[in-house]
Amino acid sequence: MTERVLVIGSGIAGMCSALALAHKGFDVTVVERDTPPPEGDADKAFFEWPRRGASQFRHPHAFLGLMCNLLQDNYPDLLEEFYAAGARRLDFQEMLSPELTDKYRPAPGDDKLWVLLCRRATIETVLRRYVGRLNNITIRNGVTIDGLVTERDDQGLVVKGVKLRRDCVDEHGPEILADVIVDASGRTTKFPRWLAELGETVEEENDDAEIVYYTRHYKLKPGVEEPPRTGKDRAAGDLGYIKFGVFPGDNGNFALIVCVHNDEHELRQAITDGATFDAVCRSIPGLEPWVREDAAEATTEPFGIGDIRAVWRYFVQDGRPLARNFFAVGDAALRTNPLYGRGCSTGILHAHMLAEVLAGDADPVARALAFDRRTRDELRPIFETSRTEDKNGIRRAKAAAAGELLEKPDTFKKRFGLAFGDALAAAARYNLHVLRGMSRTMNLLEKPGAFLEDRKTRWIIFAYMLRGRARNAKARIVRGPSRSEMLELVNQRSADAA
Ligand SMILES: Cc1cc2nc3c(=O)[nH]c(=O)nc-3n(C[C@H](O)[C@H](O)[C@H](O)COP(=O)(O)OP(=O)(O)OC[C@H]3O[C@@H](n4cnc5c(N)ncnc54)[C@H](O)[C@@H]3O)c2cc1C
Numbered sequence: 001m002t003e004r005v006l007v008i009g010s011g012i013a014g015m016c017s018a019l020a021l022a023h024k025g026f027d028v029t030v031v032e033r034d035t036p037p038p039e040g041d042a043d044k045a046f047f048e049w050p051r052r053g054a055s056q057f058r059h060p061h062a063f064l065g066l067m068c069n070l071l072q073d074n075y076p077d078l079l080e081e082f083y084a085a086g087a088r089r090l091d092f093q094e095m096l097s098p099e100l101t102d103k104y105r106p107a108p109g110d111d112k113l114w115v116l117l118c119r120r121a122t123i124e125t126v127l128r129r130y131v132g133r134l135n136n137i138t139i140r141n142g143v144t145i146d147g148l149v150t151e152r153d154d155q156g157l158v159v160k161g162v163k164l165r166r167d168c169v170d171e172h173g174p175e176i177l178a179d180v181i182v183d184a185s186g187r188t189t190k191f192p193r194w195l196a197e198l199g200e201t202v203e204e205e206n207d208d209a210e211i212v213y214y215t216r217h218y219k220l221k222p223g224v225e226e227p228p229r230t231g232k233d234r235a236a237g238d239l240g241y242i243k244f245g246v247f248p249g250d251n252g253n254f255a256l257i258v259c260v261h262n263d264e265h266e267l268r269q270a271i272t273d274g275a276t277f278d279a280v281c282r283s284i285p286g287l288e289p290w291v292r293e294d295a296a297e298a299t300t301e302p303f304g305i306g307d308i309r310a311v312w313r314y315f316v317q318d319g320r321p322l323a324r325n326f327f328a329v330g331d332a333a334l335r336t337n338p339l340y341g342r343g344c345s346t347g348i349l350h351a352h353m354l355a356e357v358l359a360g361d362a363d364p365v366a367r368a369l370a371f372d373r374r375t376r377d378e379l380r381p382i383f384e385t386s387r388t389e390d391k392n393g394i395r396r397a398k399a400a401a402a403g404e405l406l407e408k409p410d411t412f413k414k415r416f417g418l419a420f421g422d423a424l425a426a427a428a429r430y431n432l433h434v435l436r437g438m439s440r441t442m443n444l445l446e447k448p449g450a451f452l453e454d455r456k457t458r459w460i461i462f463a464y465m466l467r468g469r470a471r472n473a474k475a476r477i478v479r480g481p482s483r484s485e486m487l488e489l490v491n492q493r494s495a496d497a498a
Pocket residue numbers: 008009010011012013014015031032033034052053054055056059060061062063064143144145146184185186187188189213305329330331332338339340341342343344345347
């Protein structure tokens with residue numbers, strides 16, 4: 001008999017789980033608390049779809065190589081639908097700095113180094129419609145899940161289904177039963193709480209990245225070309241107290257993001273005002289061409305999202321699954337800081353792992369252990385790298401707020417580390433071989449930092465170290481106002497407005 005799989009949540013990981021499971025022959029039902037996308041194009045979805053279940057829906061998303069290649073290899077027709085809706089493919093060659101453009105010669109693997117540019121609303125709408133057309137997938141919208149249906153036997157807890165919130169009960173009844181339950185309900189999942197109430201505590205690592213993420217969307221004015229992103233002043237960078245970036249989207253839309261440490265109260269308050277957000281962006285050379293008055297106009301006010309965390313949940317403990325026939329994918333299982341743009345890629349990879357594990361073994365315990373093993377092998381290194389980057393980001397922000405140098409080169413180890421970092425930054429800017437390696441890591445196409453094990457890469461970085469720090473450090477310089485200059489700028493604006 002075909003197994004029935006119930007997926008809770010129709011976000012990125014939920015939809016991709018449904019797709020991957022349906023391709024393996026499972027009978028899939030997806031339940032989603034929100035309404036389906038409205039009829040119409042990407043703009044209609046972006047501006048009008050009430051998407052309260054995914055609070056990050058209107059924040060810009062980067063879709064990295066890992067996700068893009070999984071889509072291309074498994075659902076090329078879906079990719080065509082993304083393009084038809086306005087999504088664009090950006091290849092490695094198009095991401096090169098002016099210094100490398102002329103030196104570029106195609107190399108094996110370059111075809112994997114690409115990203116998709118478009119709004120999340122575009123991806124979700126197209127994905128939802130595509131999935132909705134498949135025969136062995138049913139989507140039930142407007143249904144909020146509010147608990148688990150379980151049994152307990154001598155081996156522990158078995159999940160049999162889910163309970164609907166009282167006001168969502170329809171002609172199908174108050175519960176949905178299935179052979180396998182997949183939690184794809186995202187960053188606010190309540191499944192760990194329900195499992196704890198049943199005596200199975202999901203242990204977790206949970207680290208605050210201590211940032212607030214602010215976004216404003218814009219549209220290029222008619223006839224205006226997108227400014228270059230790879231010139232002397234990059235369109236993304238870190239000034240210590242502020243991190244910034246441009247996310248080019250579909251159909252002439254783009255978004256700017258500004259991330260600040262939780263404790264930067266003055267700055268946080270100021271940039272919720274549209275004109276101040278623009279002024280902040282204009283003061284950063286990498287963003288300035290995008291916010292010139294003759295280049296683009298804002299299509300939203302600035303808006304923010306906090307509670308940015310690195311979270312890892314343990315559903316198998318001491319070699320035993322906490323609940324049989326229950327699996328968590330995507331943000332419900334692990335979260336990384338959105339600044340790195342990894343969540344959708346890890347979510348789709350996780351979804352594919354789940355489908356392979358379920359198709360490969362029918363035993364519930366063996367499935368849980370295999371899924372746990374693959375999750376740890378393939379996603380844990382990404383999680384750990386992200387968490388380390390968060391900790392470094394927090395240290396940078398705190399040092400900037402205190403007006404201190406982040407690293408005092410007072411020991412040989414520290415001096416070597418700084419020299420290595422500068423040499424790597426310079427090599428990645430001016431050397432194609434190193435840049436390729438770094439791009440593989442950034443696009444999650446290899447274990448983080450695996451390119452540094454390559455002998456040629458090491459020699460190149462070593463050669464750069466011999467040039468000296470002063471020369472290499474230039475590659476790391478991100479131009480922009482100091483923290484005190486930025487505070488002066490926003491204070492001056494509030495004084496003028498008062
Ligand atoms: C500000 C921000 C920016 C980001 N930028 C990027 C980026 O650039 N690139 C990237 O790859 N990732 C990014 N991410 C991460 C990415 O959004 C998530 O990793 C991804 O959406 C996870 O997918 P998911 O399906 O697990 O969860 P979600 O996409 O959040 O979907 C969860 C779904 O479950 C539904 N749901 C929740 N509870 C219930 C319930 N009880 N009953 C029924 N349905 C329910 C919700 O309505 C929602 O549809 C960003 C995240 C944030 C916060």
